[in-house]
Amino acid sequence: MAFDTLSASTPLKVVAVAGSSFLPSRTLVLTDALTAALGEQLNIDVHTINLGDIARDLGAALSRGELPAHVEAELKQIESADLVVAATPVYRGALPGHFKHLFDLIGIDSLANTPVLLAATGGSDRHALVIDHQLRPLFSFLQAITLPIGVYGSTADFENYEISSSLLQARIQLAVERAVPLFQAYRREAPARLKIA
Numbered sequence: 061m062a063f064d065t066l067s068a069s070t071p072l073k074v075v076a077v078a079g080s081s082f083l084p085s086r087t088l089v090l091t092d093a094l095t096a097a098l099g100e101q102l103n104i105d106v107h108t109i110n111l112g113d114i115a116r117d118l119g120a121a122l123s124r125g126e127l128p129a130h131v132e133a134e135l136k137q138i139e140s141a142d143l144v145v146a147a148t149p150v151y152r153g154a155l156p157g158h159f160k161h162l163f164d165l166i167g168i169d170s171l172a173n174t175p176v177l178l179a180a181t182g183g184s185d186r187h188a189l190v191i192d193h194q195l196r197p198l199f200s201f202l203q204a205i206t207l208p209i210g211v212y213g214s215t216a217d218f219e220n221y222e223i224s225s226s227l228l229q230a231r232i233q234l235a236v237e238r239a240v241p242l243f244q245a246y247r248r249e250a251p252a253r254l255k256i257a
């Protein structure tokens with residue numbers, strides 16, 4: 061399904077956050093698969109933030125004012141996104157602390173009305189509900205519009221840091237197919253934010 065209206069106009073700004081501390085990262089692989097699938101349907105510019113790259117400097121800052129410039133720039137990218145992809149590994153049955161810390165420092169109104177596609181990876185399927193029990197409430201608090209289908213991958217869905225599971229591939233496609241029509245309910249407004257039309 062092509063999304064002709066938007067593909068003819070300015071690209072949507074997609075900012076993807078992959079929340080692992082380590083490389084290689086299944087979470088980053090899943091994030092890249094999601095942005096690639098979105099790119100097949102929508103005209104997008106993608107900026108991907110690998111949280112491990114900024115986690116040490118992010119973690120040392122107790123407030124927004126303490127962030128070094130390169131981390132502040134990444135937060136501004138998230139705040140100015142038309143669509144956020146938020147993907148995290150599960151640590152101890154929960155969100156990693158540095159992922160939560162990132163969104164603790166995001167402007168409290170900055171993601172209002174911004175669509176967010178949720179994703180997570182874990183060692184097993186048992187913690188798949190981290191998407192609906194932890195990611196979704198966090199982004200609901202921020203008044204973001206969490207997209208209806210989240211995508212969870214467990215270690216068994218990957219081989220050599222590539223997606224090997226056809227079920228996970230299908231879930232990625234389904235998440236994107238369900239997300240794209242929602243953009244038909246939005247219109248682009250200055251400065252760079254999608255609002256409910």
Ligand SMILES: Cc1cc2nc3c(=O)[nH]c(=O)nc-3n(C[C@H](O)[C@H](O)[C@H](O)COP(=O)(O)O)c2cc1C
Nearest residue numbers: 080085086087149150151152153181182183184187
């Ligand atoms: C500190 C730590 C805690 C973890 N806790 C869990 C857990 O509670 N449940 C789970 O399913 N996987 C857990 N895992 C496994 C990771 O979530 C899983 O390997 C994930 O895909 C790693 O993502 P990455 O490859 O992007 O780093 C944990 C891994 C680490 C490093």
